[in-house]
Amino acid sequence: MSFYSVLEQYQEHDIEIITGSINQQTVLRSLNKNTLTIEDFAALISPAALPCLEQIAQKSHDITRRYFGNTIHLFTPMYLSNYCNNRCLYCGFNHDTQIERYQMNVDEVENEAKVIASTGLKHILILTGDAPEKASISYLQSCCDVLKQYFSSISIEIYALEKKNYETLIESGVDGLTIYQETYNKKLYDKLHPTGPKKKYIFRLDAPQRGAEAGMRNVTIGTLLGLDSWRKDIFFTALHASWLEKHYPETEISIALPRIRPYYGYYQPEYQVSDQDMVQMIIAIRVFLPRCGITISTRERASFRNNTIRLGVTKMSAGSTTAVGGHSLSNQHNQFEISDKRSVEQMAAYLEQNNVQPLFKDWERF
């Protein structure tokens, strides 16, 4: 069974009309439940919930503290390669973008690992474009062999794989999968991905499931906020996360909330996502899915990230660069501009000053 069959049931529903028809009483009733349904989640992301944001935030804060404590898990991305066969309209590594392409060799990966590990980080997220002929499974295995020596946990954010390839990478030391659907709107998805392997909507939609079946400990999903109306995409993200939690209880499911950022290209997002919208998403997800990890990246401003720490966020990237070998090589091109440019040390210091423990290590390959 695929999540697609669940998604299909909602094809006829206009989520914005549904959330637009919810009243404040419904919001409060949903908020006061112990266990929420997806309809309750719709109430919490509705316009009618705006006057109740503080109440929802208080509940979200309490739940987060009970399940995750006063902690934020830190990690950083490592870009291995920016070769890409896709033409995603919103992406700085789009095949047609005239930038210098590069893929680190294993020695360069090791140098990059040393620089990142010197910050104390133990969890790494490795990224590539969608070009299996370059960033092949065997290449990724070689990288993992090196990275294992420096990091206790390795996650991947790469092109969608078959289950057997996820299994291969798990054997090589990978324990986490991050994969974004970008948008659940199938027509828009088709438009945004004119050609390339990523065009296969269902193959991508089912990737988190294949990862969980292969034995990934952590699976993180999400959309690129701003491509479609955020209420629609976050509704389906939460539905997807809830479905994964139910069907793959051994896997820790997380939601990342990347807002589209300026990049080297011409695509302008059609929808605006405000800070208030982001807050509403974070707290609604937490109340609906108490155990779900929530990630906010350095795409966001430092001041905004600081304020989300107490709302329900559990994971943050820090000391990030979005260029291949961005920590140890020079003159590389960024996938997009980061906003919070604090180093890992500065981020950890900020957390400590605000009575939050930065978690550098949360798992290792036992």
Next chain:
Amino acid sequence: MQDDIFEISGKKLSSRLFIGTGKYASDHMIPEVCKSTGACVITVALRRVDFNAITDNVMKHIPSHMQLMPNTSGARTSDEAIRIARLARATGCGNWIKIEVITDNKYLLPDGYQTAKATEILTKEGFAVFPYINPDLYVARDLVNAGAVAIMPLGAPIGSNRGIRTEEMINILIDDIDLPIIVDAGIGKPSHACQAMEAGADACLVNTAIATSENPILMCKAFADAIRAGRNAFLAKAGATSQLASASSPLTGFIHNDEGLQ
């Protein structure tokens, strides 16, 4: 009254409050938490310990007099739990191990079967095994047979702070299992811990309720007091309770009438 010493696995413990290291705003609070609770036993998740850390390391903050009880948090199978236990011992954390095998991340309920498997193997290797379980009599009996040194039933799901929701099942374990019963998980308030102790639990493990309170150090003291109060009440044996008042017209009063009884 004689000193109420809790002896387990050859250790004499002056406190029946076990504590944890997770969820604190800073590991620097741990020494004060140990002091304020008067606890002798502290559990620590090996998954979070980085013995080679260039940043902070939780182990540095645990006072040397504390009995370490590493736990296998994060293990999804008995094999993972076993590997974590062996690593704990190999890295100098001693031979006490709290087995946590959780295969359901949504509810965080322990897997009794995997826990029993890990317990059986680890006790043979000389570990003092403290298995964390749902309060299930059959699983508890399997764990007794597997050589566990105590049983750690949950009062409510981890982190829920909802109290001793499994009271009836825990009472059965207290009655039937000849091993110490240490109530773990779900204890959200000192009154919950007191309730468990009053019912005859041998100890309680409390983490979330202390670590996430607004004033953890004051909460430490509150829990220490509650555990002592509950234990003393258990030892003092509370008077019998009844849902009925003493009837003013007793039905059996005639027994004492001269004319009533032949």
